[in-house]
Amino acid sequence: MATTYQVDKLVDAKGQSCPMPVVMLAKAFKDLTPGQILAISATDPGSKPDVRAWADKTGNTLLEMVEEQGVFTFYLQKA
Amino acid sequence: MAIDTGATTSTHDHITLTLDMERLVQERVDELVQERLKSLVTESVATAMKKDPAKNKVAIIASKGTLDMAYPPLILASAAAAMGEDVEIFFTFYGLNIVKKGGAKHLKVAPIANPAMPVPMPNIVGMLPGMTPMATWMMKSQYFAKHNVASLEDLLQECVDLGVKLIACQMTMDVFGMKADDLIDGVEVGGAATFINFANEAHTTLFI
DSSP states (O other): OOOOOOOSEEEEETTOOTTHHHHHHHHHHTTOOTTOEEEEEEOOTTHHHHHHHHHHHHTOEEEEEEEETTEEEEEEEOO | OOOOOSTTOOHHHHHHHHHHHHHHHHHHHHHHHHHHHHHHHHHHHHHHHHHOGGGGEEEEEEOOOBHHHHHHHHHHHHHHHHTTOEEEEEEOGGGHHHHBTTTGGGOBOOOTTOTTOSSOOOHHHHTSTTHHHHHHHIIIIIIITTTTOOOHHHHHHHHHHTTOEEEEEHHHHHHTTOOGGGBOTTEEEEOHHHHHHHHTTOSEEEEO
């Protein structure tokens, strides 16, 4: 079940195909300061492994992924 | 081994005991040094690997000029750049069409000799005039649009925004009579050595 996060930035990547969710995520993440949280929602099922891989590579933390009616919402915290 | 118990012990025994202890100490020291060395080497190799700049470099060659073959280099390059990597794409031969001004927009799908088309088209039909534009239109409107796939122009722009270095091959530009002005903004011109120099330091090198 989703924890409530203090979200500093919301990104809507619903309907976007690979690689756009990750590209949008990376661009939006640039403006965050360490500790801030970003939520990105996507409908591309490939974003599930991709966002995880992005977080793994960039060293940022994927706090949680919530799946609701075909929409994946990822909560990420800037390292 | 006799232990020194006083007057009865000979000098010979003393020497043997000392030598024996020396040997034991030496053996133990060797063991410890070996263990320590092993962990020191493992640690420094791990640190070096972490710092290895080649881990964060991606070198791609884009050599094809059809719609379907223009996507992979741009998708992989923008994804890698989004992951914080240094990316370089070397456009050569037909791949130059991707970075030609207005080129990306006009790339086409070839229906002929392409048994993997979503709607299979016999070669004898594919060879008819107008079939290439039709196959291209079908791919763009019926497949890509439905899945909201970014256009090649948009992906190119993302690559530029994310700092992907775009290099056009000098030799093939000359062959095709292309000038630097014919290329979209932000494309540099270079040769094989330029690419190799970068690729030598990149763990990920792709030829597409």
